[in-house]
Amino acid sequence: MTTLYVTIAIIAIVFIGFVGIYNALVRLRNQVKNGWSQIDVQLKRRHDLIPNLIETVKGYMTHERETLENITAYRSKAMSASGIGEKAQAEGLLGGALGQLQVAVEAYPDLKANQNFLSLQEELSSTENKISFARQSYNDQVLFFNNKIQMFPSNIVAGMFSFKEEEFFEIEDPAEKAVPKVKF
Amino acid sequence: MWELIRANRRRSVLLFMFMGIGLILLGAAIGYYFNPAGMGIDGIIIALLIWIIMSLISYYNGAKILLSASKAKKVSPDVHPQLYNIVEEMKIAANLPAMPEIYIINEEAPNAFAAGRDPQHAVVAVTAGLLTRLNRDELQGVIAHEMAHIYNRDIRFMTLAGVMLGSIVLISEIFLRGMLYTGGGARYRSSGSKGGQGQAIMMIIALVLAILVPIFAGLLYYAISRKREYLADATGVRFSRYPEGLASALEKISGTKIEMKTANKVTAPMYISLPFQKGKKAAAGLRSTHPPIQERIRILRSMQGAGFLSYQEAYNEVKGSGAHIIPGSGLKETDDPGIRKAFDSGDAPGLKTVKRNTGDLMMKMNGYTFINCNCGLRIKVPPDYKKNTIICTKCGTKHRL
Structure with a gap:
């Protein structure tokens, strides 16, 4: 009789643990998805701002035709990119071109005094920041989720219900690279 | 986190x-x-x-x-x-x-x-x-x-x-x-x-x-x-x-x-x-x-990264103590996203500008609208101003509201 009770108890405990792990995995995966949609919103916002920006600076920046054309080209490339890896690459290029524009602006004091441009610039740099913060937060979630999938015992549950590891969103931008950590 | x-x-x-x-x-x-x-x-x-x-x-x-x-x-x-x-x-x-x-x-x-x-x-x-x-x-x-x-x-x-x-x-x-x-x-x-x-x-x-x-x-x-x-x-x-x-x-x-x-x-x-x-x-x-x-400033300035571990190290260094300010589970090196580059190194505005901007901001909060006249004067229109036009007190230009 006791053996039966013990067996039932063990099965119950295992089952409860199983359900707990499954729910945790679902919650984490949803957080990853939510994190991605945060990035997506900001990328769309960036794409929406660019035509306005080009329109405003075109009249002032007569010598930067190439930079402006680059931005337009990268923008349409980024908008048609699909998949996290491809998107990251296209957005990296676009970000780099926008960075060049920021530097070039320094040579046009009239433009820097234009109220319209200033508010556009604030919007754009804020969007850049938001992309970078959203990316950070997304990657944190992905790391957390992937760790969970690889670790025992949750890897068993993950395998049974085919939870797949998620991809990190890494943008190649030299300015984004962290200052190297110095240890004494 | x-x-x-x-x-x-x-x-x-x-x-x-x-x-x-x-x-x-x-x-x-x-x-x-x-x-x-x-x-x-x-x-x-x-x-x-x-x-x-x-x-x-x-x-x-x-x-x-x-x-x-x-x-x-x-x-x-x-x-x-x-x-x-x-x-x-x-x-x-x-x-x-x-x-x-x-x-x-x-x-x-x-x-x-x-x-x-x-x-x-x-x-x-x-x-x-x-x-x-x-x-x-x-x-x-x-x-x-x-x-x-x-x-x-x-x-x-x-x-x-x-x-x-x-x-x-x-x-x-x-x-x-x-x-x-x-x-x-x-x-x-x-x-x-x-x-x-x-x-x-x-x-x-x-x-x-x-x-x-x-x-x-x-x-x-x-x-x-x-x-x-x-x-x-x-x-x-x-x-x-x-x-x-x-x-x-x-x-x-x-x-x-x-x-x-x-x-x-x-x-x-x-x-x-x-x-x-x-x-x-x-x-x-x-x-x-x-x-x-x-002390808070000193700790922040001694940070080597942007993660919790860096803060803990800086805290111990500045305070010269081994006290834990961050609960242990927060201290993981992999969590350090690294310090980003400065965004804005704009010059600090002078006291006069600060005072004027503060005043403007308070007015804006209270419903004032601002009109920039071509003569350089900035007209501040109070929220209870009834008429459709306002005349610049310096050059006399009529502005529509």
């Missing part, structure tokens, strides 16, 4: 238990003294009732009370687009579920606070003086610190802990004053000679508790509050990934010798920097809700 909140919560529960035991002891001793037959139960019930009622009021209305005390005004994004953007950036970095409401306080002294019982009902308030003095990175540092308070659930915790401290102080104050005026109250039951000795002992115990419990509860509260300030600095830097922003903002805030008119003793602990002690010596360490600002 999530484990950090959990570890934080465990610590908070511990503190609450200590303070709660203090409250119950105090109630029991006083109750027993007044009514030995009740075994102190009635005293405990009254003490807990006072605490629960005060907690409920401050839990649901704390933010409202705080905002109206500081005369803060809710603003739409267009009053200060940059502020709105920065709050949204930090909301994303902290992964908060909702955008906090943004308030501006009509004050020249640079300062800020966060309020609200949970991340869904959060509020961030900054003074007009803060907005005009800080550059983008510094403002981001301050907002990140405030969002960290929201993220760490510090506001709810500090409000409830503050209320518990308040209840303890209130109860012992009433008791001590009562003792003073009734001369011990022993005359009520001088006939009960049997209980006389026990009553006298109980009176001494109650007196001692009424004096000591508020002091110890206070020390406990202040210690936790300081620790939470450090933790909010660390969490804020983790969000903004730029320690220098907060450091130089704190430097500017502490360097401004303007006191806040709308802050008082009760609301002061909520601010990023204590609103009164500017210029005076910092309050004696143990009885202050905030760590010394210079």
